[in-house]
Amino acid sequence: HHPLDRKARLDLENPDFERFPKARALKGRGVEVVLERGDILFMPMSWFHHVHSVGAENVSLNWWFYDSGLLFEPSKVLWPLSPPSLVEFSRHVEYFIAEQLGPINVGRFVAWWLGRGPGPLDSLLLDRWRLMRNYVLQRLALLPGEAGRSVLAMLDPLRWRDLAISPAPPKALQGLQDEHHVQGLLEGLSELSMGLFRCSMTGQAFRALGRAIDEIPREKLRMFLECSEELLVLLRDHTDWKGEGEKSEAQVPPKGAFLFNREEAKRAPLAISRGLGDLCDLAVASRVVVTTVDNGFFANWLQVLDARLFAGEAAAVEPAWVLTGNEREFNYGEAGDDVFAGLFEAPTPEPASASATGVCTEPHMVRNRQNLLLVNVFRGRFLQGPWAKSRRRLYSDAAKNIFWPCKAALTARDEALASVHRAPGAPLIGVHKRVDNPGTARMQLAQVMVCTAAYIRAVKTLAARRAGSAAAAEAAVVVLATDDEGAVAAFREAFGGRLVFRGEAKRCAGGIDPQSRLPIEVHGQSGKRLTIADARDCLIDALLLAACDAFVHADSNVTIAAGIMNPDTEAVHVRDLVPDAQAAGEWPGYRRCRLPI
Secondary structure (H helix, E strand, C coil): CCCCCCCCCCCCCCCCCCCCHHHHHHCCCCCCCCCCCCCCCCCCCCCCCCCCCCCCCCCCCCCCCCCCCCCCCHHHCCCCCCHHHHHHHHHHHHHHHHHHHCHHHHHHHHHHHCCCCCCCCCHHHHHHHHHHHHHHHHHHHCCCCCHHHHHHHHCCHHHHCCCCCCCCCCHHHCCCCHHHCHHHHCCCCHHHHHHCCCCCCCHHHHHHHHHHHHHCCHHHHHHHHHHHHHHHHHHHHHEECCCCCCCCCCECCCCCCCCEEHHHHHCHHHHHHHHHHHHHHHHHCCEEEECCCCCCHHHHHHHHHHHHHHCCCCCEEEECCECCCCCCCCCECCCCCEHHHHHECCCCCCCCCCCCCCCCCCCEEECCCCCHHHCHHHHHHHHCCCCHHHHHHHHHHHHCCCCCECHHHHHHHHHHHHCCCCCCCCCEEEEEECCCCHHHHCCCCCCCCECHHHHHHHHHHHHHHHCCCHHHHHCCEEEEEECEHHHHHHHHHHHHHHEECCCCCCCECCCECCCCCCECCCCCCCCCCECHHHHHHHHHHHHHHHCCCEEEECCCHHHHHHHHHCCCCEEEEHHHHCCCCCECCCCCCCECCCCCC
16 A cells, blocks of 8 residues: 555664664564575565575565465454454554555544544545445454454554655545545436445445546546446436346347346446446547447547547547458458548648657557447437537537548538528428348347338428428428438428439338348348448448538437538437337347447
């Protein structure tokens, strides 16, 4: 817990009897041994010893013998404990306190416990300290005989008096301090603070939050915690907490049943605390490489953006989007093609500093998204809720530092918007309609896709809400971004010449392939490689939606990207506009997505 832990603070060669008056009692009690070549000295456990090298050159070897686990297997412990075992026991109590509260706090905690010093001012931290005190006392009270009392006597805060913690210990070990203002950071995050960062949190999570407060800018950290809060609320409301736990098959539950089992959900707090640790590593890295995930285009776009947001401002973030040829979904070209370079302009490189020139920095590798609201069935929540606007703006500011769409994509967007005349005052309403199949359905929190007719109703409702008059609502221009070929005909019939869509983009009918029994969609089809033009079509669709006054969305990465590209456009979930929306199809027997934790 400090530089001299497990060591005597007394210098035996030059004892300071003013500071350590009890040291006078050591006179005549020590044993002095001079080891010659080939000699071995056996020293019993917990004996203090002082080693002084004699001569110009010598080599010594230490070999540590442990008690074969006798202290750690209660059934094998011999009572009463010997004095050395009691010393070792007390040190392990200190280790436990350090693990839970942070090593820097052990001395303060023991002093507070014995009424010799103040506790933390932050009420959350004080709750934590009370829990630790009560737990340790309860466990010590169960020990036979006087063992517990003896251990308590060794927890003396004088061991830490006047001891400077120098050099500064790693932030990952420090835990939370009053100066972190934890209560203010977690204010309003009731589910998160009660479920993760109060007394029930593990020492690992406690240290991770403490380090995160030191390493991550407060606004970004608060956003991450708010997203974690929303994730826990979703798990709370959609988990069968009284069920049998983990099942071998993750089948989609019957309509109206719970979506998650309790064993999955119980892993969420640990995943969040691990994510905090990963974000701290990312925040201090000077060079960051973001690998691809074999998923859709915007899953990778969001992964790069997540890394750019949490990396330090001076860090170089490098998307590694060069294809290997083995991708199933992210297969926009042939082996060796750089998808990122084909879609985005290269940033102007920063001039290298003299000290960095010629130095190869080991990169920090990013292989997944840390913000769990960007993943799986939770992603539809990203654009909703009281904190949606602020997080969209944070990610939007980060996007400006990494994504500069190529000229071809921007030109295609502008040409599509110019293809339809827009009357003065007429709103521009976007809609993203995914094709219906088991793959897209299981990525919805509701586990079903909404039918096309519901999307059309939602667009009309949103247009009426945005327009200043009935005439303006009837004149609304509608931007359709879709991979569903059937939706194009339905929207043409509904909106006629007021519909903007790109006819050259690939689309399909959806459903299930009767031979392979796999979902049918444009992307991710076995044996069918796409091209960089297909990825560009995805990008253009998002740019079109971002140009709208408002857009209708389900749970999708495309609409998250559009909402980030333009944080001021209104994003409304289709089910919020059409609560009685009918499902497009039913897909019994397919596997739901497991939690990404």
